Amino acid sequence: MGQRASIHSGRSAGSTRVAPSILSADYARLAEEVIRVAPEADLLHVDVMDGHFVPNLTIGPPVVKSVRRHSDLYFDCHLMMDNPDQYLTAFSDAGADGCSVHVEVGGTAELIAQMRELGLDVGLAMNPGTPFEVCEPWLDQVDLLLLMTVQPGFGGQSFIDEVVPKISRARRAIDALGLDIELEVDGGINARTAPVVAKAGARLLVAGTAIFGHDDPVTAAREIREAADAALTATGAGPPGTAEANAGRT
Numbered sequence: 001m002g003q004r005a006s007i008h009s010g011r012s013a014g015s016t017r018v019a020p021s022i023l024s025a026d027y028a029r030l031a032e033e034v035i036r037v038a039p040e041a042d043l044l045h046v047d048v049m050d051g052h053f054v055p056n057l058t059i060g061p062p063v064v065k066s067v068r069r070h071s072d073l074y075f076d077c078h079l080m081m082d083n084p085d086q087y088l089t090a091f092s093d094a095g096a097d098g099c100s101v102h103v104e105v106g107g108t109a110e111l112i113a114q115m116r117e118l119g120l121d122v123g124l125a126m127n128p129g130t131p132f133e134v135c136e137p138w139l140d141q142v143d144l145l146l147l148m149t150v151q152p153g154f155g156g157q158s159f160i161d162e163v164v165p166k167i168s169r170a171r172r173a174i175d176a177l178g179l180d181i182e183l184e185v186d187g188g189i190n191a192r193t194a195p196v197v198a199k200a201g202a203r204l205l206v207a208g209t210a211i212f213g214h215d216d217p218v219t220a221a222r223e224i225r226e227a228a229d230a231a232l233t234a235t236g237a238g239p240p241g242t243a244e245a246n247a248g249r250t
Contacts, residue, residue, distance in 0.1 A: 004097050004119055004120070004121075005074045006074075006097075006121065007074065007076070007098050007123075007143050007144055007182050008143075008180065008182070009074065010042060015203075015225075016194070016198050016203050016204070016205055016229055016232070017042035017203065017225075018041060018043075018211075018224055019042060019043040019044065019076055019184070019204060019205065019206045020037050020041050020045060020207060020212065020217070021045040021155070021207065021208035021211075021212075022045070022046055022047070022208075023045075023047040023155045023208045024208030024209045024211070024213055025208075026212070027059075030063070030067060031066070031067060031069075033212060033217070034067055034070060034071050034073070035070060036217060036218070037211060037217045037218060037221060038073060039218055040218045040219075040222045040225070041073055041221060042073075042074070042204075043073060043074040043075075043204070044071060044073040044074065045076045045078060045186070045206045045208075046059070046064060046076065046077045046096070047080065048060065048080060049152075050081040050082060050083075053080050053081050053105065054152045054153035056154055060087070061087065061090040061093070061094035064077065064091060064094040064095055064096060065094035065095055068094065068095030074097045075095055075096045075097050075098075076098055076100070076123070076144075076184075076206075077098065077099045077100070078099075078100045078123070078146065078186065079091070079099055080102065080125075080153070081102075082105055083105075084099070084101045084102075084111060085107065085111060085114060088115060089118060092119070092120055096120060098121030098122070098143065098144060099120050099121075099123060100123025100124060100125045100144060100146045100184075102125045103125065103126050103130065103134050103135050104127060104130060104134075108124070108138055112138070112142065121143040121144060122141065122142045122143050122144070123143065123184075124142045124144070124145055124146065125146035125147075126145075126148065127148050127151065128148050128149065128150070128151060128160050128163050128187075132166050132169050132170060135170075139177060139179055139181060140177065140179060142181060143181060144181060144182040144183075144184055145183055146185075146186060147167055147184070147185050147186075147202070148163070148186055148187050149186065149187035149188055149189070149193075149197070150186075150187030151187075155209050156208075156213075157187060157188055158188050159187065159188025159193045159196075160187070160188070161196075164196060164197070164200050165200075167183070167185060167197055167201055167202050168201055170201065171200065171201025172201075183201055183202050183203055184203075184204040184205075185202040185204070185205060185206065186206035189205050189207040189210060190207060191210070191223045192227075194207075194225075194227045194228040194231070195228055195230065198228035198229070198231045199231050199232070199235055205225075205228060207221070210224065
């Protein structure tokens with residue numbers, strides 16, 4: 001494959017980005033769905049579930065490869081799997097730009113090293129009940145921190161408000177260390193909850209049902225982005241990351 005995209009590409013200071021999750025798309029029309037939402041999508045979020053780490057099965061590398069032929073969007077692959085080490089190469093070859101593995105599966109150092117070797121952006125995900133301290137030691141080694149705001153496994157769940165303080169804590173830790181990390185949230189994100197997570201410090205918002213379950217996915221994605229950005233403007237929140245990191249972005 002050609003030059004892989006960076007998770008930081010296309011990010012504007014002081015604004016949020018939206019990553020539609022194809023978990024909620026119509027799989028019989030997947031390419032069409034992806035193309036349709038592209039005008040308001042900054043990234044494409046791909047939820048991979050193995051039936052073991054979470055009680056559901058979704059898609060694998062062959063589907064990613066097929067969709068890649070129809071989209072130039074950044075592919076943000078969230079691997080909800082017990083054994084992601086056995087599949088990282090396949091997802092890389094299929095066209096993933098970055099993969100997120102769960103800290104709960106263990107072997108984090110080895111998984112980070114494997115993703116770096118493959119040239120993937122490195123994401124680390126954590127479930128709602130996992131304490132932030134479990135991920136904190138890895139912050140300086142990852143490109144993306146994904147905080148689940150629902151229990152992983154199924155789309156259409158309600159947002160878990162108790163995760164909001166963890167989002168705020170993660171933002172404080174990232175900024176205190178001067179790290180250029182994407183802080184992503186996934187689960188129950190819509191135009192009502194987007195301002196909540198944006199004010200807490202998230203800048204990359206995954207939404208599935210709220211976008212693909214809408215009659216007009218483009219409008220739905222735009223409303224989520226605008227709601228989040230309005231909240232940032234109202235609170236006077238600054239751009240994500242440090243000035244030094246932003247200056248060095250391409």
